[in-house]
Amino acid sequence: MLRGIRKASTNWLGKTIMSVVMGVLILSFAVWGIADIFKGYGQSSLAKIGSTEISTEQFRQLYTDKLQQIGRQFGRPLTSEQARAFGLDRQVLQQVIAEAALDEDARRKGLGVSDAEVMRQITADPNFKGSTGAFDGARFQQLIRSLGYTEQRYIAEQRKVSLRRQIAGTVTGGAEPPKTMLEALSRFQNEQRTIEYVKLDTAQAGTVEAPSPEALAAYFEDRKTQFRAPEYRKIAFVVMTPEEMAKWSVVSDDDAKKAFESSKARMSTPEQRQLSQMVFPSLAEAQAARAKLSPTFTFEDLAKERGMTPADLDLGMVAKAGIIDPTVADAAFALAPDSISEPVQGRFGTVLVKVGKIQPGTEPSYDSVAATVKRDLAIERARAAVADMHNKMEDERGGGSSVIEAAKKLGLTAVTVEAVDRSGRTPDGQPVAGLPVGTDLVSQAFASNVGVDNDALQVGGGYVWFDVLGVTPSHDRTLDEVKDQVVARWRDDQIAGRLRSKAAELVEKLGPAAKFADVAAAAGVKLETSAPFKRDATVPGLSGGVVEAAFRSAKDAAGSAQGASSAEWIVYRVTDITAPALDMASDEAKKLKETLQRGLTDEQVAQYVGKIESEIGTRINQEAFALATGAGTNTN
CATH class of the missing domain: 3.10.50 (Chitinase A; domain 3)
Known part of the structure; x- marks a missing residue:
C-alpha cells in the first residue's frame, strides 16, 4: 500500500493531489489515521478480510467523503473520473483493507488499550493544540467535525489507531538503517x-x-x-457568489446589534485556567492520595512519589470547552486559584485537578466589531439570495434562454470573452482578465461546444454559468x-x-x-x-x-x-x-536516521499487512468496487 502511494506521488500532479490527501488526513496517528473501519455485514459485499466484511454502500460513503474532503482543499469538486485518473479509488480501497486487516489482527491477538491512554494520546496530539501550545477543545471539535466525526466516534477510532500502532511498533522494533547507508546518503546530500x-x-x-x-x-x-494558431473559444459567463452579492447589501445597525448579541459568545475570549491533572485507577486510591496533601506535602510532591514528571500532569492554559471530560471541566472551573479538587470521577478514570493561574475572559464591544458583523451578516443573507437566484437562473436556462438572455432577465451581469485559448490567453498572448477565480472555466469551455446546455460550476459558495458562443479551430498560419x-x-x-x-x-x-x-x-x-x-x-x-x-x-x-x-x-x-564526514552524534545524523528509518518501517509494515491479508484471506468484488467509485462495470 505504501509503495503504491509513493508511486502515485512521483509526478507533479500526483504530488499536488497527494499533498491534499495528506492535508485531509492531517489528524492521522502513525501507520494509518482516521478511517471508518466497517462494522457488521453489508448485504452487498465489496470486500471481505477474514471475518470483517465491507459493504458496497459503506465503502461508497467513505469514498465520497474522501472526495469531498479533497474537493474542499482544492476549492472545487473532484469528479469520479479525475479521482480514478489519480488512482484515489485504489488508494482508498487499499487503505481500508489494510486498516481492516490490522484491526482483525489486533482482535485475534487480544490486544487492548485503556481509556486513560486513549485520552492521553488525543490531548497530546499537536493537531489539537491551540496558540498556547495546550490542548484546545474547540479546535479538536472543529477538526473532527470537518471530517464528519462525532467525539464518541473519533475516540473509538483512535482506540483502533492505537492498537495498529502497537502492532506496527512490534513489527518494526529494532529496524535501524546501517551506518553505511547513512554515510552514503549523507555524502550524496552534503557533497x-x-x-x-x-x-x-x-x-x-x-x-x-x-x-x-x-x-x-x-x-x-x-x-x-510550432507557429500554428491554437484553438480559440468565444464564451459568455455569469458569476454569482455571496461575497459579490453582499457588496450591494445594506445592513442596519439594529440588525447588526441583534447578530452581535447572538454571536457574542463566539466572538468573546473565554476564561482560561492553568490546570494540572493526576489520574488514578480507582476512587479509593484518589481519596487516599488527596488525604496526604498538606502545606508540607504538595501536589508536586505527590507526583514525585508516584513517579510522575510535571509534563505528565500539565494540561496547559485551557478554556472550559477545551477539556474533553465535562465532569472534570465543571470541577476545575469551580475551584479558586491555587487550589486542588476533591477526587472527580471522570470519563477516563478518577482524577485530582489543581488550578494555577486564572486568565479572565474578554468580551468585545459592538463598536469594535460592527464592520465585521455587518459584512458577515450581509454575506449570510446573500447566501439565501444566491440559492433563490440559482433556482431562477436554472428555470430560465431550462426554458431555453442563453446565459446572456437569462442574466438580462434577472438583472445580472454577463461577461463575454471574444477569444480565449486553452491556457486562458487572448490571441495577443495576454491572460484574459476577469475570469472567476477558483474554477476551471476555460477547461470546461473547451470540453463543451456551441449550443450545449452546460451545468453550473460551483465557486465560493456560489455559481458560474457559461455558454460557448463560438469556436475558432486551430489552423496553420502563413509565414506572413x-x-x-x-x-x-x-x-x-x-x-x-x-x-x-x-x-x-x-x-x-x-x-x-x-x-x-x-x-x-x-x-x-x-x-x-x-x-x-x-x-x-x-x-x-x-x-x-x-x-x-x-x-x-x-x-x-x-x-x-x-x-x-x-x-x-x-x-x-x-x-x-x-564531502564532510558524517558525525553520528550530530542533529543532522539523527534526522537522516529518522528519515531512513521511516522508510524502512513503512516497507516492513506494508509487508506485514500483505502477509496478514494473504493469511486471513482477502476477497474484492470488482464489480461492486467499480459501482461504488462511479466506474460502472468497467474495472480497468
Missing part, C-alpha cells in the same frame, strides 16, 4: 563542488545576418507546427502572419548553435595541462570561480543544468551546459570536491 567557468553569450556568437527569404521560408516550412516570430526564432537558433559549437571548442582546449585562465583570455571571456555548492543548490549566475553537469563530472574534468537561456552557454572545470 560540495567548486568550479571555475566562463559564460558565452550573444557577444561570442558574432554578428547574425538576417536570413534570406528562401532560408526563412525553408526554416518556417520545417517548423510550421508570423514572420516576426519566425525571424526571432531563427536568430535564437543561430545563436544557440554557434554558442554550442564555441563551448565544445573550449572544452577540447581544456586538456589536463591547459590553464583555464589562458583559454579564457584567448577567447576574450572572463574566468569566474563559484563558491562551493551542493547538488540541490540554487547557485547565483548558474543554471540548474550547469549544477547537474558539474556533479556528473570528475575532479579536474571540463564540460559545458546551457545557461539561463539558449543564448547563454557555460564552459566549466571542476576544481574541488569535498
